[in-house]
Amino acid sequence: MPDSADEKLRITYVLTCGEGEDPQAKARDIALEQTVELPPGSVPAEVAGRIVGDVEKLEDLGGSRWKAVLSYDVSIVGDDIPQLLNLLFGNISLKSGILATEIGWPRALLAHFPGPRFGIEGLRAACGGVQGRPLLCAAVKPVGLSAKQLADICYQFAMGGVDIIKDDHSLANQKSAPFRDRVERCQEAVAKANALTRGHSLYVPNLMGSASGIGKRLEFVRAEDCKGILLSPFLVGLDTVRWIAETSELFILAHPSLAGAFFHPSHGIAPEVLLGEIFRVIGSDGVIYPNVGGRFAFSEAACLAINSSLRNPLGRLRPAFPVPGGGVDAAQVPHWIDRYGIDTIFLVGSSLYTQSDLTEASRRLLEAVRRHGDGGSITGR
Amino acid sequence: MPDSADEKLRITYVLTCGEGEDPQAKARDIALEQTVELPPGSVPAEVAGRIVGDVEKLEDLGGSRWKAVLSYDVSIVGDDIPQLLNLLFGNISLKSGILATEIGWPRALLAHFPGPRFGIEGLRAACGGVQGRPLLCAAVKPVGLSAKQLADICYQFAMGGVDIIKDDHSLANQKSAPFRDRVERCQEAVAKANALTRGHSLYVPNLMGSASGIGKRLEFVRAEDCKGILLSPFLVGLDTVRWIAETSELFILAHPSLAGAFFHPSHGIAPEVLLGEIFRVIGSDGVIYPNVGGRFAFSEAACLAINSSLRNPLGRLRPAFPVPGGGVDAAQVPHWIDRYGIDTIFLVGSSLYTQSDLTEASRRLLEAVRRHGDGGSITGR
Numbered sequence: 001m002p003d004s005a006d007e008k009l010r011i012t013y014v015l016t017c018g019e020g021e022d023p024q025a026k027a028r029d030i031a032l033e034q035t036v037e038l039p040p041g042s043v044p045a046e047v048a049g050r051i052v053g054d055v056e057k058l059e060d061l062g063g064s065r066w067k068a069v070l071s072y073d074v075s076i077v078g079d080d081i082p083q084l085l086n087l088l089f090g091n092i093s094l095k096s097g098i099l100a101t102e103i104g105w106p107r108a109l110l111a112h113f114p115g116p117r118f119g120i121e122g123l124r125a126a127c128g129g130v131q132g133r134p135l136l137c138a139a140v141k142p143v144g145l146s147a148k149q150l151a152d153i154c155y156q157f158a159m160g161g162v163d164i165i166k167d168d169h170s171l172a173n174q175k176s177a178p179f180r181d182r183v184e185r186c187q188e189a190v191a192k193a194n195a196l197t198r199g200h201s202l203y204v205p206n207l208m209g210s211a212s213g214i215g216k217r218l219e220f221v222r223a224e225d226c227k228g229i230l231l232s233p234f235l236v237g238l239d240t241v242r243w244i245a246e247t248s249e250l251f252i253l254a255h256p257s258l259a260g261a262f263f264h265p266s267h268g269i270a271p272e273v274l275l276g277e278i279f280r281v282i283g284s285d286g287v288i289y290p291n292v293g294g295r296f297a298f299s300e301a302a303c304l305a306i307n308s309s310l311r312n313p314l315g316r317l318r319p320a321f322p323v324p325g326g327g328v329d330a331a332q333v334p335h336w337i338d339r340y341g342i343d344t345i346f347l348v349g350s351s352l353y354t355q356s357d358l359t360e361a362s363r364r365l366l367e368a369v370r371r372h373g374d375g376g377s378i379t380g381r
Numbered sequence: 382m383p384d385s386a387d388e389k390l391r392i393t394y395v396l397t398c399g400e401g402e403d404p405q406a407k408a409r410d411i412a413l414e415q416t417v418e419l420p421p422g423s424v425p426a427e428v429a430g431r432i433v434g435d436v437e438k439l440e441d442l443g444g445s446r447w448k449a450v451l452s453y454d455v456s457i458v459g460d461d462i463p464q465l466l467n468l469l470f471g472n473i474s475l476k477s478g479i480l481a482t483e484i485g486w487p488r489a490l491l492a493h494f495p496g497p498r499f500g501i502e503g504l505r506a507a508c509g510g511v512q513g514r515p516l517l518c519a520a521v522k523p524v525g526l527s528a529k530q531l532a533d534i535c536y537q538f539a540m541g542g543v544d545i546i547k548d549d550h551s552l553a554n555q556k557s558a559p560f561r562d563r564v565e566r567c568q569e570a571v572a573k574a575n576a577l578t579r580g581h582s583l584y585v586p587n588l589m590g591s592a593s594g595i596g597k598r599l600e601f602v603r604a605e606d607c608k609g610i611l612l613s614p615f616l617v618g619l620d621t622v623r624w625i626a627e628t629s630e631l632f633i634l635a636h637p638s639l640a641g642a643f644f645h646p647s648h649g650i651a652p653e654v655l656l657g658e659i660f661r662v663i664g665s666d667g668v669i670y671p672n673v674g675g676r677f678a679f680s681e682a683a684c685l686a687i688n689s690s691l692r693n694p695l696g697r698l699r700p701a702f703p704v705p706g707g708g709v710d711a712a713q714v715p716h717w718i719d720r721y722g723i724d725t726i727f728l729v730g731s732s733l734y735t736q737s738d739l740t741e742a743s744r745r746l747l748e749a750v751r752r753h754g755d756g757g758s759i760t761g762r
Contacts, residue, residue, distance in 0.1 A: 033676070036523030037549060042734040043523060044530075051525035075556055076524060082589045082616035083553035086638050090550070090613070093641030094677045094707070142417030142424060143457060144432035149425075168418060169471070172464035175456055208463045211620040212628075232471070235463035237618020239592040247593075257467050260474030261642040261649055268642055295414070296475045326475070353423040 008071040010056070010104030011088060015066045016097035016266040023066040027055040030098065031070055033091050051076060067101075079112045081239040081282060089262075089269055100269045103277055110281070110315035113242065118228075118251040118285040119318025120311070120343050126227050126251060127163045128200025133369050134337055135345040136161075137253075137323060138352055138362065140186065141168035147177040151185035153358065158193030158201035160362025164345065165190060166230050167206035169255040179209060180220060187224045204253060206230040207244075214240065218248055227251060228285070234258035238282050245283020253323065254284035260296075271302050276309020279320075286321035286345050291336070294327025300339070307340055321345045330365045334372040389452040391437070391485030392469060396447045397478035397647040404447040408436040411479065412451055414472050432457060448482075460493045462620040462663055470643075470650055481650045484658055491662070491696035494623065499609075499632040499666040500699025501692070501724050507608050507632060508544045509581025514750050515718055516726040517542075518634075518704060519733060519743065521567065522549035528558040532566035534739065539574030539582035541743025545726065546571060547611050548587035550636040560590065561601060568605045585634060587611040588625075595621065599629055608632060609666070615639035619663050626664020634704065635665035641677075652683050657690020660701075667702035667726050672717070675708025681720070688721055702726045711746045715753040 015026050031053030036043050043052060050073060057069040077084050092098050116122070124130050138157045140150050150171075157165045167186075173179045183205045190203040207217050207229045214236065221229060228251035233241045235257055245252055256275060262268035269278075271289065279287045287310055290296030292303050307322040322340065325347030333346050348365060355361035396407050412434030417424050424433060431454060438450040458465050473479050497503070505511050519538045521531050531552075538546045548567075554560045564586045571584040588598050588610045595617065602610060609632035614622045616638055626633055637656060643649035650659075652670065660668045668691055671677030673684050688703040703721065706728030714727050729746060736742035 035551065036525065037520075037551065038523055038731055038734055042731060044526065047523055047525035051523065076551075078553045078555040080553055080589070080591050082591075082613070083551070083555075086551060086553075086589070086613065086616055089642070090616070090638035091641075091707075093639050094637060094644070094671050094679075095641070096678060139418075142419055142428055142432065144417065144428035145425065170416065170418065170457075170464070170467060172459045172461055172467075174459040174464075208461070208467070210461050210463075210624065211618055212624040232463070232467065234615075235467055235471070235618075237592055237621055240618055240621075243591065243593040256475060257471035258474050260472075260476070261470070261645075263475070264642075264645050264648070267645070290475050295410075297477060298475075326472075349418065350420055350423060353419055 007074045007106055007108055008104070009074050009077065009087075009106055009109060010069055010071045011100060012102035013068050013070065014061065014099045014101050014266075015068055016099075017064045017066065018097065023058055023068065024055070027058055027066075027068040027070065030068070030092055031055060034087050035072065035076060037091070074106045074109050077109055081113070081242050085238065085278075096267050098267055099265070100273055103273060105315065107315055110317065113281045114246060114283065115281055115314070115317030116283055116285045116320045117245055117249070120321055122318070123251055123285050123321055127202060130163060132342065133372075134342050135163040135321070136362075136366060136369060137164040137166060137325070137345050137347040138162045139166055139168045139347065139349045141171070141349070143168060143170045143174060144176050147181040147185045150177055150182055151189040154186040154203055155189040155193050156358035157362050158190045158199065159197060160359040161197065161199055161366045162201055162362045164202050164204055164228070164253070166204040166253060169206055169208070169230060169232055169257055171206050172208050179217065183221055183224055183226070187226055202227050204228045204230050208232060208235055211237070211240070218244065218250070222248070222250065228253060230255055232257040233279060233282060238278070241284065242282040251285040252283060253286045253288060254279045255288050256290070271298065272305035272309040276306040277314070280310055280314070280317060284320055286323045288323040288325050288347060290326030291324035291328050294325070296326050303340075307344070311343060319343070323347050325349065330361065333365060334368055337369070337372050388455045388487055388489055389485070390455050390458065390468075390487055390490060391450055391452045392481055393483035394449050394451065395442065395480045395482050395647075396449055397480075398445045398447065399478065404439055404449070405436070408439055408447075408449040408451065411449070411473055412436060415468050416453065416457060418472070455487045455490050458490055462494070462623050466619065466659070477648050479648055480646070481654055484654055486696065488696055491698065494662045495627060495664065496662055496695070496698030497664055497666045497701045498626055498630070501702055503699070504632055504666050504702060508583060511544060513723065514753075515723050516544040516702070517743075517747060517750060518545040518547060518706070518726050518728040519543045520547055520549045520728065520730045522552070522730070524549060524551045524555060525557050528563040528566045531558055531563055532570040535567040535584055536570040536574050537739035538743050539571045539580065540578060541740040542578065542580055542747045543582055543743045545583050545585055545609070545634070547585040547634060550587055550589070550611060550613055550638055552587050553589050560598065564602055564605055564607070568607055583608050585609045585611050589613060589616055592618070592621070599625065599631070603629070603631065609634060611636055613638040614660060614663065619659070622665065623663040632666040633664055634667045634669060635660045636669050637671070652679065653686035653690040657687040658695070661691055661695070661698060665701055667704045669704040669706050669728060671707030672705035672709050675706070677707050684721075688725070692724060700724070704728050706730065711742065714746060715749055718750070718753050
């Protein structure tokens, strides 16, 4: 939903009503539960009008489903992401039949959150100024390999010209490849390949790990001259991502680990809101999501909706890259360029690993992407 | 599940199979997805045996439901909570029909996580050494009141002898009652009442807010001599809670905001695992959950299971208090003492606010709890 100049935060929910459940009462209950958490009679009069949400609209969608638009005074959120999430779905997560499908962002609220520091243009610049084609991303894996073995895989991808070579999101601080050793070796391997190819491949380490150690890990990856990091917002905390986006000068690829819990069709937060808007608002420059037809269950409509949410105008926030992954077949990438446009990062994993020569497989894929050119450009779609 | 001396982390999932879905393949897919994220043929042989999970058991539960026990080498987790969550439910959150119902904790893994610093006995001591009865907790609300008005409510609860007076979980840093002003006034109000009653009521502020400011907020509440804090693990990050539990010397009440997204009956993490075990492992001394019969949909079986998970032996971790809330009627508290035992904190909110005199209402409730004595003691149940 576009941002608005007034001071109301509007949230649209699709309510699925059970036997005998009244949609008006259900909507009103959300408005109370998410704010004062008191029955109407116990809310002080001065607070009732100002703080309790208003049910602005209730529309019958058929099949016991109702669209409810609730509005809240933006002052309830204050200035922080945790309270925004709390208002959006905190206590009502414990109820049922409530799906958050749209957020109408007041400009006063967006002003607290600068969003992506790099965005699509900044990330293209970081990748050596690649224009006119999508970016390619590969994942270094599996967990269990040594840092040296992982670095060797990075080298092969970089020799093949992959733009972004990211740690698998499961690479933490396991003994097989401890964080510092891994980052050092992988970064060095990519630099070595870049020197040979005159390329600009980037190694992007996974910063997952203890909350207390995150500052030191950030310092380390900056000292190693990494330009970006991978973060799973639900594993490290969503406001931790916001803080890193604002202060680290590193670009952020966000991973959806755990986020699937919110994607139940009748209860949760719609993927285009959670991955497309919230993840962008907290400062993700690219958001990984499971592409249709891969190992996960997203529909093409959901993928297109995420793409739009990430790229559409939203206050002064920069647009972010959609990063479809989770089983994107290298051979299908030209098809997906036509569907998604060039302002996309394609995360190709398993279908490169099933080929015997990673460098050759990467090179072929990059050539196919270059050949496909920007024929499929539908930026903004 | 009890902790075990061997080095395997065992996770039990209940799988709900769709039309034509093979339970063995579904279980095997989890083992791959949560570790190497590669098809079997692309996993290096040296890694396959060591890192990919084993499907140890598969049992037909009828109705297309299967119980699968998967075991993983504990080295995959390394030493951090984010990677534990990632392994438990990270990528598979994006699939469907997968419910994590039990964790078998290897002692080597538990050793990384000290759990509650206070636990049941420590929290009783902090409340002035209350023994032989449950503790009472009330919530200060609603959001929208001024710090002075909230402090006045604290004073009334403390005059009535409520053991723990916690901020509503929606009190963040709103302009109506900014964090520091609120904490200062509420803490002062409770101290003033304690001086008059010779009581030991504790004010417990909500520490929610920006990730970057959490260290300063901790310093502030310690300087104000608060003994405990409220944290919503899914809003501030689960490992942030672990870090605070280990270092702050404050007790932690955990709030389930957002956690309900995981409680879909066929896909997610069972409440007794998430609220009972994970929240305890990260260091919660008390865990708030929605009691049966209140505003939320938990069954009594789920509540009893959470209670057991919080109190049962688990490595060297201290037991934590169950804190049933979310619509606990003051008049029903004696009944719930019989059901849940005295090692429980009853969080009573709305049913105190609907009475005109908060102090009188609190006093009556405390007397009822004292009269009921430990007749209902079923500690450990």
